[in-house]
Amino acid sequence: MEDLSILNINYQLRILKDHVLEIIKNTNQFATHLAKSDSERQKLKNETIANVEQIHKNYEPHIPRHSTPLTEEKHSVKGSLTPFLGENPICAKDIPKLEEWATFSGEGK
Template structure:
């Protein structure tokens, strides 16, 4: 081989090495950028996790403090109050049946007195017929109960 040929090969080799170094340095820069970004994201996540842990710890402390203030009872759930039942209020008030008795008293006052009723002597075969007819008529006219 000639020296010229060797020099040319050396030049080509040095050019290819330079290109390779350029590509590697650009890849190295990209890799370093990715590493920095991932470190920033990791630090941000770490801070978020620590703040969440602090919040959870504070809440747990509050719960434990509230539980420590509850009385220690021997039966379970005796410190829990039973639900309050609402008072039953009638929307339609109950009306007593006094009005029926009042009506009967009014009807009895309007009816003829007992002394005006025909008497039943029990003499004769049909003596009771006028007595029964009078009672039936009073029941119909004055709506008197039996």
């Protein structure tokens, strides 16, 4: 049962990482829009690329890309991740909705 909780947390961390990357991308687009010169825009672009690469480097090895929860029951997440993930973690019932979102957003096949 502990293995299922680890898979669930890993899956949720993958989702959280994707949200962080989306926030970085949106922030960069907004900052680039406000930049006054080409050099400022290029500097922002380079910083964003470096940030995204760092996130991939730090977290990708620890979060299996295709790990999914294997039960219908929701597992509560305790500890420091709860404020980020909320009280209703992802469960197997959510997978079809997530796959539809991933396909729409370009993440899926």
